[in-house]
Amino acid sequence: MALGGATASLAGCSASSDAITSQLIHGATGGGLKDTLDPHFPVTMPDIARVRSLYEPLLRFTPDYTIEPSLATAVEHNADATEWTFHLREGVTFHDGRPLTADDVKASIERMADPKNPAALFSDIAPTVDLAASKALDDKTYRIKLKVPHSILDQVLASYSLGVVPRDFDVKHPIGTGPFRYESFLPGQRSHFVRHDGYWDHKAKVDSLLILDFGDDAAKVSALLAGQVHTIDNLPPYLASAIGQQGAHALVSETGGWVPFTMRVDQKPFSDKRVRQAMRLIVDRQQLIDQALSGFGRVGNDLYGPFDPDYLGTELPQRHQDIAQAKHLLKAAGHEDLQVELVTSPAVGSGGVESANLLVQQAAKAGVQVRVTKADPSVFYGPQYLQWLFAQDFWSTRLYLPQAIACALKTSPYNETHFDHPQFTELITSARRETDPARRRTLLQDAQRIEYDEGGLIIWAFANQVDGYSRQVSGVVPCREQPVSSYRFHLFTVKDQ
Known part of the structure; x- marks a missing residue:
């Protein structure tokens, strides 16, 4: 990674000790030639950082992960949740100065629901949107009409990857309403944005934002300590205390994020549930937390969505390492001498590669030979992504139902395990339509039991x-x-030393 541009940018900052620097430089983990500025298709961490800087959804999540207004100040739905009405905020402008209108929201929803290429986290909803009946009621009111009920549309539309764009949006010249506007972009290397002076919320405290892609943790940390970048995501946890002695700080956040081991349930050997359960029992979760995460984590139980009020993971029996039972299951499945390749990448973030290497040692206790392949980020998230037999990935905090829709259905955009369970699908479909919270809770917890028993994810922490x-x-x-x-970079202040 060449850092000359970052160093040059810092050199141009004001020399005054009280002056606000002209530029914030962020070191992002991963990235590659397939990096994108498309608001509806981010994959890598640099993609996400860019999307969050340029675009905004109708609703958004607060730091403690509750929904709050964003471009929409209010939303309501009818009795069966087939009609949702959004009231837009006054005074919002796009980067080119045009005001946000309900027609822009209409065009954005139509882009997200494009039957030929629906937005990744809207793909489950897209076929149910009645585009002909969905319309702008006036300049600041938009109503979306659904063919079937969807009780959590507000949770879905609060996703960072469902940003609103103008009617004539062109990804080659991207325009949004976010705190920064596009200046330049070189996939796999850097992105340069400048402050959106017409931003409706807290205007950025820096003139510009430079995002640099890093495929190597050592280079990323070195750049931070050398003053070539101001922030980095996914600091290796074992450095959290050490960097304080070298002129930097660690930021620790309790999240619902996870870096799972993913097993394809549609291919041998993981098509046999006994093999999947054996692999889950091979994992020493606490050891992975202690060593791969340097203690920065909480034990997982193969279910996601820990902040969801309907989360069942703490009520089901906690899985612990049980080598004897794992051997028994593997022998019963005819795989007592199992050999398998595990594909990982630095792009999955902190603890990924480290946990993969530790799994090799843990699996050996059960007679399982795991061979780790460390792929370049551009390869891992290239054409083979979602096709790996046994791999890893990363997920941010989500509530259970939106997460299941994103990764656990045949139609899901990121179904790494190729999980396709008819009863589970019916439960998720019913829960999506159910407006009564108590009945929806029963459906979701039944779905969680199926994933716990039959899923292809090892969520160890x-x-x-x-x-x-x-x-x-x-x-x-x-x-x-x-x-x-x-990635709320606009809220940061950067001062010269």
Whole structure:
């Protein structure tokens, strides 16, 4: 990673000790030639950082992960949740100065629901949107009409990846309403944005934002300590205390994020449930937390969504390492001499590669030979992504139902395990339509029991998010959703030393 541009940018900052720097420089984990500025298709961490800087959804999550207004100040739905009405905020402008209108929301929903290419986290809803009946009621009111009920549409539309764009949006010249506007972009290397002076919320405290992609943790940390970047996401946890002695700080956030081991349930050997359960019993979860995460995490129980009020993971029997039972299951499945490749990448974030290497040792106790392949980020998230037999990935904090829709259905955009369970699908479909919270809770907990018993995810921990920032930076706060204060760079102040 060449850092000459970052160094040059810092050199141009004001010399006054009280002056606000002209530029915030962020070191992002991963990235590659397939990086994108598309608001509806982010994959890598640099993608997410860019999307959050340029665009905004109708609703958003607070640092403690509750929904609050964003471009919409209010939302309501009819009795069966087939009609949702959004009331837009006054005074919002796009980067080119045009005001946000309900027609822009209409065009954005139509783009998200494009039957040929629906937005990743809208793909489950897209076929149910009645585009002909969904319309702008006036300049600041938009109503979406659904063919079937959807009781949590507000949770879905609060996703960072469902930003509103103007009617004539062109990804080659991206325009949004976010705190920064596009200046330049070189996939796999850097992105340069400048402050949106017409921003409706807290205007950015820096003139510009530079995001640099890093495929190597050592280079990323070195850049922070050398003053070449101001913030980095996914600081290796074992450095959390050490960097304080070298001129930087660690930011630790309790999140619902997870870096799972993913097993494809549609291919041997993981098509046999006994093999999947054996692999779950091979894992020493606490050891992975202690060593791969340096203690920065909480034990997981193969279910996601720990902040969801309907989360069942703490009520079901906690899985612990049980080598004897794992051997028994493997022998019964005819795989007592199992050999399997595990594909990982630095792009999955802190603890990923480290936990993969530890799994090799843990699996050997059960006679399982795991061979780790460490793929370059551009390869891991390239054409083979979602096709790996046994791999890892990363997920940010989500509530249970939106997460299940994103990763556990045949139609899900990120179904790494190729999980396709008819009863589970029916439960999720019913829960999505159910407006009564008590009945929806029963449906969701029944679905969780199926994933716990038959799923292809090994969710060994909910990792605390550990990031790094320079002593020049203030305004950084813990957030449950995503790294570095959920990439709310506009809230940061950067002063010269």
